[in-house]
Amino acid sequence: MLSPFTEKEMVVRKEWREMTFRKETFMICFHTWKCEDTGEEFEDEHFAQLNYDQVINQYREKYNIPYPDDIKSIREKYDLSAIKMSHVLGFGDNTYRQYEAGEMPTQANARLIQLAADPRKFLDMIDLSHTLEGSAIEKARHNAERLIDKADKEETVIRNYLFDGKQRSRFTGFVRPDFGKFVEMIIYFCTHQRPWKTKLNKLLFYADFTFFKEYGVSISGSEYYAIDMGPVPDNFNSIFEHLTKIDLLKVHNKTFPDGGVGEKYIPTREFNDKLFQEQELKILESIDDKFKNFSTQKMIDVSHEEIGWQQSFNDSLQPIDYLYAFELKN
Structure with a gap:
């Protein structure tokens, strides 16, 4: 990247630095471009995202917050729309969609989403919610029961033991x-x-x-x-x-x-x-x-x-x- 002051190539500078998210402080490897002639430092779009993601990832790790792709995959395996998934979990109409788009769930909502990942617990949630009816509830039940059967198969057990069963972490x-x-x-x-x-x-x-x-x-x-x-x-x-x-x-x-x-x-x-x-x-x-x-x-x-x-x-x-x-x- 060229310096806006000298138009010379800048160097990458990395230092361990504290950053704050939701009133909590996390130590990250902060990346910037440095102009050696002026001493000025800059974050380009890539470094800004890398620095931010480090903070977010550590926060998610600390509180076991599911990631957007996890949240989406949980809903999709039951073949439900985002609004219906919100209703089952007791969220507002657009809440689940917002979490899939990247908004950070509250810790309480994160626990509910994680519980819903278990098909057996999801069946209990359907019974408690009283929000699905007719073909929608039958489809959700069928998909949850199908996933329970699949989870009992030997291949799933082996993969879970060897690899997939680990939690996201550093x-x-x-x-x-x-x-x-x-x-x-x-x-x-x-x-x-x-x-x-x-x-x-x-x-x-x-x-x-x-x-x-x-x-x-x-x-x-x-x-x-x-x-x-x-x-x-x-x-x-x-x-x-x-x-x-x-x-x-x-x-x-x-x-x-x-x-x-x-x-x-x-x-x-x-x-x-x-x-x-x-x-x-x-x-x-x-x-x-x-x-x-x-x-x-x-x-x-x-x-x-x-x-x-x-x-x-x-x-x-x-x-x-x-x-x-x-x-x-x-």
Whole structure:
């Protein structure tokens, strides 16, 4: 970005700074452009949004406030209009629509929305509200009962245990863990590089953390842990085993002279880019390009340079905080 005073390129300045939302203070990594000649600092539209989103995400994390896409998906799974969903929950006519558009719910309303995400509790809400009748109530009941049946299936249970059951937090990059996206990221890197599992884990880490560095949220919502060979996704062995069991990945094993065993995974289908935003795809491409010629050992070495890994290595029970993404060195 060019300085409005000198028309020279400005530098990015980052500092930890307090910001206030709803009378509460949060510490964020504040981004600005700085004119080195005049010392003036500026927020462009991207940095203003990134700074604001950091505050909002921390507030939502603190009070477990659902995000707009969560709020919309809860309503859509019951196939109800926003106004009917408002009536079931006892909100004003336009309240639910406003929450879907980005307005922050009150803590009390957030609890009701979260309760409605459970189909069994939603059935109770329908009975208590007395606002739906005729075909509308039958449709809502049918969809809730269908979701209850689906939730009891083995695949849902497995995915929930491995991935989807985690709450949004600084350890998921402030997004709802999305198993489908995470699987596609695996397919993407396995298609482009055929990496050994150890390198694959680092590629996934850098994709999620680099995206967080740029946009304040992760791509997949995966939690990562610091082990001796660098950052790895939570439950990575179980996830890879599950994907091979359902024949989404084929595994290729190799025994090395030192007795170690390496694993590569070959996808059984093509990468589905429809699940990703344009910015997410660009980050995947940039990570692929940056590390495509790195050996597994070099990937381990560069990951050991990251402050997030260094600070988390001695606490194996705590995931790596995504806020360390702002300190990425590679």
